[in-house]
Amino acid sequence: MDSASGKTGVIVTDVQGDFTTWKEGSLAVNGADQAFVHKVQNATETLAKKGCLIFGIQDWHPADHVSFFTNHPGKNAFEVIKIEGRTQILWPPHCIQGTENARILVDNNLFMAIVKKGKDPRYDSYSGFQDDGGTETEMDSILKRNGIEKVIVYGLATDYCVKATAIDAANAGYKVTVVEGLCRGVAPDTTESALKELKDRGVTILKEL
Ligand SMILES: [Zn+2]
Structure with a gap:
């Protein structure tokens, strides 16, 4: 993980109260407890000290x-429906703009930029790069503007937003590493298949940093 060139970006994904058991989130991911968030905080500080640019x-x-x-x-929570041909998992309300549990739990001073996603009421957005309607966020342009060529992705949850963000980063031409130990997944089977799919797409999976 050569960060000496300053070309490595870190994408801390969705480490927000509603996805943690610590904050009794409405969509809490198993194992996303206080210790997990502190581990993510410490790892992010370490990467920042090494010269990586940190994005949220x-x-x-x-x-x-x-x-x-x-x-x-x-409809009930976790039902799967079709909307205009797209598959949509129905989630409990979560990360509502301006609410306490929408806050990012990692020290915000570490971030060069925070990219918000899922703002359009019509489309879900697991990926930090684009929503399900194909509208791109500013993520790619921010990374390019900062000369980033490699990205390290971790956070919540492995099988949804980390997976989608890492895949889109790889598709956009970045060399992508996902740190498994800094992620937690919604369900064991989808987490396992997500890691396999990421490997198949050329993403490097590290157990720990
Ligand atoms: Zn969401």
């Missing part, structure tokens, strides 16, 4: 967001 991704939904089961009368 923040799930940031309006209250009427399409991914909330509460916006689909008669």
